[in-house]
Amino acid sequence: MPPFNLVIAGLIVANLVIRLGGYYLGAALPQSGPWARGLKALxxxxxxxxxxxxxxxxxxxxxxxxxxxxxxxxxxxxxxxxxxxxxxxxxxxxxxx
Amino acid sequence: MPPHLRTDLPKGVRDIMPLALGAALYGTAFGLLAAQAGMSTLQTGVMGAFVFSGSAQFVAVERLAAGAGAITALIAGIALNLRMLLMTASLRDVLADRPLWQKILGVHMTTDESWALFHATRAKGQTTSYWYLVGAGLGMWLLWLASTLAGVSFAASLPEPRALGIDFAFTAAFIAILRGMWSGNRDLAPWAVSAATVAGLNTFTPMEPSWALVIGGILGALTAAIGGKHATL
Known part of the structure; x- marks a missing residue:
């Protein structure tokens, strides 16, 4: 049986960190330029x-x-x-x- | 009850419905594939409710079904969601004065669709409050969860998935998702680099396929970062 529970729990935590991280990093994150293009293309x-x-x-x-x-x-x-x-x-x- | 909650929450739910109905098709497909991969109804429901991120869910479950380990499945799912950093960063003004639980609720209710609706409504000059965003996210969340679970039930009614060709449904679903993501010629070079990297690594090295996938995705994104000129989000 694949490790579903582990991956589900990991994704729950990671998604919260990413979603909240975006808010807290806020202005430090470029909304345009190479970094934004790369993230958007991923x-x-x-x-x-x-x-x-x-x-x-x-x-x-x-x-x-x-x-x-x-x-x-x-x-x-x-x-x-x-x-x-x-x-x-x-x-x-x-x-x- | 704050006035925005009473008026804007239902407005958000109402406005998101056309987009949420489209996402429900993906939810049904995801439920079907998750059941096919061996996930229980509870696991599928918990994932839908608390991960609440369609493409990351699809990719992580596909990797597990393909026999990848937990770490590589997780990395693939996380990499797919990194773009959300930019989305919640752009919601700073809406979330800033809220208590922590409302910040968490607000960012959890941020999806491609609710985020796009929020900014489109704001661009039209209409009032867009925190509760409008949450309402839009809530509409998505309810339909995502319901359609995911409907997909699981549907899968249970199928007699012999492999004989019917359902095992190929993952590939077909990803092809449809890719078609939806295509935004013109500027995607060509990044996507080509990504495909060529995976093909090369998979053919000429003994690398575990999921790592090849992540490296291909990152090199493709780097190509977009270095090469593109369009940077609007």
Whole structure:
């Protein structure tokens, strides 16, 4: 069983520290410039890294299904439709291809 | 009851609803994936209520489901939320004269959506009090929690998740999240550096994948820090 409780507790504490820390650091934190740009870019770059990793660990079926999900995401910008497209594609590939 | 609490709290809840309904889709997806990863209903509910941060929750749980250790899952989740430093820093004037418990409540109720609504409403010249922010956050919080738990129940009704392809849902969800984060060509170089770093580290070094992920994310963010010219938050 993965250590869910530890990670949940850690994230609760870390999130409070980050959220309160921003308030207390306040004026010391630059709202523009390189630091702000870097912090603002982090979520996108981390999730790009994550998707890259997931695809590298998958096979041809996962690549094809991810392409279907990408196309749907670009066309619709919809979370449910993208998930449905990805799941249907992987289901079809695993069962019928 | 202070006048702002009576009027602004419900106004915040009301104004956030269109955004909260959008976030509820993510909440349902998160509940589904958390159950799929082996989390209990209680764990999922506690995480939703007290971490209350969608993308960090998604990433940490995905890392655990992928077999990463607690420390790397935690670091990935924390790194994803560092940007919140800037968000609560910009709320200084709203929180300054409040007692500590109200400061804690206020910052906990700060999400991408409630923060954006607060500043958008202020930019329109309307009054934006502390309780307006809390109301907006509360609306998000209630729908986030309810939709997360609905996702857990939904997962329980699925017979054989892997046979249905639900294990791929994490990847599909992250692709959709990325699409929502794309803000134009200025993201191209940071995202490309991030992807190339992970691909290189994962191929040519024995590094644990979660560390490769964090390093890729940081190098991508550094690229944005050095290269970009747009710095508005």
């Amino acid at each position: 979520p996108g770059t981390l999730i790009t890294a994550l998707v890259t990793l997931q695809l590298m660990q998958g096979g041809a079926n996962e690549w094809i299904a991810a392409s279907a999900a990408f196309a749907t995401a670009i066309a619709t910008r919809s979370l449910p439709l993208t998930m449905i497209a990805g799941i249907l594609a992987i289901y079809a590939l695993r069962n019928w291809a």
